[in-house]
Amino acid sequence: MAEVHLEKVVKKYGELEVVHGIDLDIGHNEFVVFVGPSGCGKSTTLRMIAGLENISGGNIRIGDRVVNDLPPRARNISMVFQNYALYPHMSVRENLGFSLKIAGKDKAEIEAAVDEAAAILSLTPLLDRKPGELSGGQRQRVAMGRAIVRHPDVFLFDEPLSNLDAKLRTQMRVEIKKLHRKIKTTIIYVTHDQVEAMTLADRIVIMRNGSIEQQGTPLEVFANPVSTFVATFIGSPPMNLIDGVVKGGQVVFSDGTSLPVPPRYSAAEGQRVQYGVRADNIMPIGHALPPEEHMAELDMTVSLSEPLGTETILFGEISDTEIQAKMLNPRPVEPGETMRFQITLDKCHLFDAESGVSLRT
Amino acid sequence: MDANRSHRLRAHGLKLAHLMTLFVAMSIICLPGLWIVLNSFRPTVEIMAKPPIWIPNDLNFDNYRAMFAGAGEGGVPVVTYFMNSLIISVTSTAIAILVGMAGGYAFARYRFRGKSAIFVGLMVTRAVPGVALSLPLFIVYARIGIIDTHFGMILTYVAMNVPFTIWLIDGFFRQVPKELAEAAEIDGCTRWQAFWRVEFPVARAGIASAGIFAFLTSWNEYALASQLTRSVTSKTMPVGLLDFTSEFTLNWGGMCALAVLMIIPALVLTFLVQKHLIAGLTFGGVKG
Ligand SMILES: Nc1ncnc2c1ncn2[C@@H]1O[C@H](COP(=O)(O)OP(=O)(O)OP(=O)(O)O)[C@@H](O)[C@H]1O
Ligand SMILES: [Mg+2]
Numbered sequence: 032m033a034e035v036h037l038e039k040v041v042k043k044y045g046e047l048e049v050v051h052g053i054d055l056d057i058g059h060n061e062f063v064v065f066v067g068p069s070g071c072g073k074s075t076t077l078r079m080i081a082g083l084e085n086i087s088g089g090n091i092r093i094g095d096r097v098v099n100d101l102p103p104r105a106r107n108i109s110m111v112f113q114n115y116a117l118y119p120h121m122s123v124r125e126n127l128g129f130s131l132k133i134a135g136k137d138k139a140e141i142e143a144a145v146d147e148a149a150a151i152l153s154l155t156p157l158l159d160r161k162p163g164e165l166s167g168g169q170r171q172r173v174a175m176g177r178a179i180v181r182h183p184d185v186f187l188f189d190e191p192l193s194n195l196d197a198k199l200r201t202q203m204r205v206e207i208k209k210l211h212r213k214i215k216t217t218i219i220y221v222t223h224d225q226v227e228a229m230t231l232a233d234r235i236v237i238m239r240n241g242s243i244e245q246q247g248t249p250l251e252v253f254a255n256p257v258s259t260f261v262a263t264f265i266g267s268p269p270m271n272l273i274d275g276v277v278k279g280g281q282v283v284f285s286d287g288t289s290l291p292v293p294p295r296y297s298a299a300e301g302q303r304v305q306y307g308v309r310a311d312n313i314m315p316i317g318h319a320l321p322p323e324e325h326m327a328e329l330d331m332t333v334s335l336s337e338p339l340g341t342e343t344i345l346f347g348e349i350s351d352t353e354i355q356a357k358m359l360n361p362r363p364v365e366p367g368e369t370m371r372f373q374i375t376l377d378k379c380h381l382f383d384a385e386s387g388v389s390l391r392t
Numbered sequence: 393m394d395a396n397r398s399h400r401l402r403a404h405g406l407k408l409a410h411l412m413t414l415f416v417a418m419s420i421i422c423l424p425g426l427w428i429v430l431n432s433f434r435p436t437v438e439i440m441a442k443p444p445i446w447i448p449n450d451l452n453f454d455n456y457r458a459m460f461a462g463a464g465e466g467g468v469p470v471v472t473y474f475m476n477s478l479i480i481s482v483t484s485t486a487i488a489i490l491v492g493m494a495g496g497y498a499f500a501r502y503r504f505r506g507k508s509a510i511f512v513g514l515m516v517t518r519a520v521p522g523v524a525l526s527l528p529l530f531i532v533y534a535r536i537g538i539i540d541t542h543f544g545m546i547l548t549y550v551a552m553n554v555p556f557t558i559w560l561i562d563g564f565f566r567q568v569p570k571e572l573a574e575a576a577e578i579d580g581c582t583r584w585q586a587f588w589r590v591e592f593p594v595a596r597a598g599i600a601s602a603g604i605f606a607f608l609t610s611w612n613e614y615a616l617a618s619q620l621t622r623s624v625t626s627k628t629m630p631v632g633l634l635d636f637t638s639e640f641t642l643n644w645g646g647m648c649a650l651a652v653l654m655i656i657p658a659l660v661l662t663f664l665v666q667k668h669l670i671a672g673l674t675f676g677g678v679k680g
Binding site: 082102104108109110112116118120129130133134177 | 569571577579580585589590593594
C-alpha cells in the first residue's frame with residue numbers, strides 16, 4: 032500500500048530519449064493501466080519504477096521515499112514478467128517462498144505465507160512441481176503467487192497475459208481483478224490490449240511515443256478522448272473519423288453530405304476537421320436505441336455486415352471513408368442495401384484535422 | 393492393414409540398420425582403447441607377435457606390478473606423476489572455470505567497448521598450435537625460473553583453456569533469460585545473490601561441460617608438458633609414458649598399463665558429470 036509519484040521522469044539510451052518527462056501520481060490501492068502501441072515506452076517506464084532501469088532525469092517516489100537510486104530489492108515492489116521468469120530449477124513451492132527465504136524469514140513463516148498465496152491462486156496441488164511441468168496458465172498463476180507472497184507496496188505487471196490464449200486471458204483478467212479486490216494493493220499494469228485496459232483499470236494512462244497522451248477513468252477516456260490517437264486506440268471497433276470542413280455550424284464532407292457540429296464542440300468557420308463517431312452512435316433506424324435530444328439522420332449503403340449475435344456490425348462509406356455502424360436486434364442485411372441511420376450527436380466528437388486535438392470546449 | 397504392417401516392418405528394419413551402423417562406428421572408435429587395455433595385461437612377446445595374437449592366452453598383472461615396483465626394477469614413480477597431473481589439471485580447470493564464468497557472463501550480459509574485437513581475439517589464440525608455443529614458453533619460463541614447476545604448468549593450461557571456457561559459458565548464459573536475474577533482484581537479491589542463486593544453478597550443466605572439457609585438455613596435454621617439465625617434481629602422466637622408452641627398447645606393456653591408469657579418472661569424471669549434462673538444460677521457467 033503506497034502511492035507512487037513520477038515527476039518529470041526521463042529515460043535516455045545514449046542520445047536517444049525514449050521517455051520524455053512523464054508526470055504521474057498514482058494513489059493508494061489504485062489500479063493503473065499503462066496502455067499504448069508497441070514501442071511507446073510502457074515497459075521502460077514500468078522498469079524504471081521497478082529499479083531495473085536507471086532513470087536519466089526526474090524523480091520517482093514510492094510512499095514517501097525517493098527511490099531514484101535504490102536497487103529493486105529496496106523498493107518493496109514485486110513484478111510479474113511477460114514471460115513469467117519462474118526459476119526453472121526450483122519447485123513451485125520454492126519459487127513462491129524464494130523472496131521470503133532471501134529476506135531471512137523462518138521456515139514456519141515462509142510455509143504459512145506460501146500456503147496462503149497458493150490457496151488464493153488455487154496452486155496448492157501444484158506446489159511440488161517444477162515450472163517446466165506446468166501449463167502456460169498455471170505458470171502465469173505461479174508468477175502472480177510469487178508476487179503476492181511478500182505483500183509488497185506496489186505490484187508491477189508487464190503484459191502478463193499476452194502469452195495466453197484468448198479464453199484463458201479473459202479468465203485470468205477476471206482473476207487479476209478479483210485479486211486486486213482481495214489484497215488491496217497499488218497495481219501498475221502494462222498492456223497494449225485496450226480491452227484489458229478498459230476492464231481492469233481504475234485509471235487508464237494512454238502513452239504515445241514516450242509521453243502520456245491522456246489519463247482518466249476508462250469511461251472518461253472513452254467518452255472524451257483528447258485526440259484522434261486516443262479516440263481510435265480506445266474502444267472497439269475504433270471510432271470512425273471523417274474528414275470535413277466547418278461551414279455555418281455544419282461539418283461538410285467531401286461528398287457533400289453534412290452533419291451538425293456536435294454539442295459542446297466549437298470550430299472556426301472554414302476549419303478543416305475530423306468528425307468522430309463511434310459505431311454505437313450510428314445505428315440504422317428501427318434497429319437502434321431510442322433517440323436522445325440531439326440527433327441527425329443520413330443514408331448509407333451497406334457494403335458488408337458482420338453478425339455477432341445480439342448485434343451486427345455494418346460497414347458502409349461516407350465520403351470515401353469506411354464507416355462501421357452497429358445494428359441492434361439484427362435482421363439479415365444484403366450487401367448493397369441502403370439504410371437510413373440515426374446519429375447521436377451528443378456522443379460525437381470533433382478534432383482538428385492537422386493536430387488531431389479534440390475541439391471540445 | 394497391409395500398409396500399416398509394411399510400414400512397421402520398414403521402421404523395424406531401419407532401426408536395426410541404425411543400430412548396426414552405430415555398433416560398427418563405435419567399435420572402430422573404441423578399438424584402440426580396448427587394444428591398450430588388453431595389451432596392459434599381456435607380456436611384450438605377445439604384444440609384438442607377428443601375426444598379431446587376437447585372442448590373448450596369457451593375461452596377468454605383471455606390467456602393473458613392474459610399474460609400481462621400485463626404480464631399477466622397471467618401476468616408474470606413477471603415484472607422483474598421478475598427483476602432479478591431478479594437482480595441475482584440477483587447479484588449472486578450477487581457475488579456467490572461474491575466469492570463464494566471469495568472462496562468459498560479461499560477454500553474455502553486458503555491452504562494452506571493443507566487445508566483439510576482444511571476443512575474436514580470444515578465439516584467435518586458439519588458432520595457434522600449442523607446439524608452436526613450446527619453444528618461446530620454454531625460454532620465458534627458463535628465464536623467470538618457473539620451468540619444471542606446478543605453477544608453470546597451471547599457468548600454461550589456464551591460458552590454454554580460458555578462451556574456450558569463456559566461449560562455451562558465454563553461450564550457456566545467453567540461454568538463461570535475463571528476466572530470471574531481474575526477478576531475483578526484485579525478490580530481494582543483490583546482483584551477486586541473483587547470480588549465485590538463480591543464474592548459476594540454471595547454467596550449471598553448461599558450466600560443468602566446460603569444466604570437463606578444460607580438465608580433459610589439461611589431463612591429456614603432452615606437447616607443452618614434455619618441454620616444460622623436467623623431473624618428478626612436475627612431470628605429468630602423459631610425459632611419464634616416455635619413461636618406458638629407453639635407447640633401444642620400448643616397454644609397450646608398461647606404457648599401456650600407465651595409459652590405462654590415465655584413462656580411468658577421465659572416464660570416472662565424465663561418467664559422474666554426464667548426469668548433470670543431460671538433466672541440466674531443462675528450462676521451462678519462461679513461456680513455452
Ligand atoms: N536497451 C535499449 N537501447 C535502446 N533503445 C531501447 C532499449 N530498450 C528499449 N528501447 C527503445 O525504447 C522504446 C520503448 O521501449 P519499451 O520496451 O518501453 O516499449 P513498450 O511500450 O513496452 O512496447 P511493447 O508493447 O512492444 O512492449 C522503444 O522505441 C525501444 O526501441
Ligand atoms: Mg513492453
